[in-house]
Amino acid sequence: MATIFTKIINGEIPSYKVAEDDNFYAFLDINPLAKGHTLVVPKKEVDYMFDLDDETLAGLHIFAKKIAKAIEKAVPCKRIGTTVIGLEVPHAHLHLIPIKGINDMNFEKPKLKFTDEEFKQILEDIKKHL
Ligand code: 5GP
Numbered sequence: 001m002a003t004i005f006t007k008i009i010n011g012e013i014p015s016y017k018v019a020e021d022d023n024f025y026a027f028l029d030i031n032p033l034a035k036g037h038t039l040v041v042p043k044k045e046v047d048y049m050f051d052l053d054d055e056t057l058a059g060l061h062i063f064a065k066k067i068a069k070a071i072e073k074a075v076p077c078k079r080i081g082t083t084v085i086g087l088e089v090p091h092a093h094l095h096l097i098p099i100k101g102i103n104d105m106n107f108e109k110p111k112l113k114f115t116d117e118e119f120k121q122i123l124e125d126i127k128k129h130l
Contacts, residue, residue: 016123024042026064034077034098038071040060047092
């Protein structure tokens with residue numbers, strides 16, 4: 001069965017899409033740890049990051065680089081933290097999280113809530129810098 005991220009990539013489930021190319025897709029995390037928290041996924045449906053072929057693994061990070069630079073310009077932060085967890089959705093993905101300190105990477109913290117308008121505004125702010 002297709003993962004929720006494949007359904008997002010295929011447009012069957014809506015997302016706040018930051019960017020896409022032939023092989024990768026980036027969208028705002030619906031339960032963000034920070035404003036601008038973005039997920040970057042390969043279109044190829046592989047569960048575990050380290051089961052990706054080398055080209056896809058490298059390409060994912062190269063694609064993520066320009067997204068991270070845009071988020072950095074759009075959201076006040078010290079840098080973009082990256083992490084891979086993958087315990088919830090079995091489709092390899094990289095978290096890009098604007099951080100000011102180590103606590104901003106704590107996934108046990110309550111997630112932020114944004115309205116549709118707020119998500120759209122964040123998206124617009126990031127896309128301006130792409
Ligand atoms: P992980 O698999 O890395 O542990 O967590 C999956 C991440 O995907 C979580 O941060 C969660 O908020 C996000 N997520 C799960 N389902 C959806 C969804 O339908 N849309 C979006 N935008 N994010 C999702």
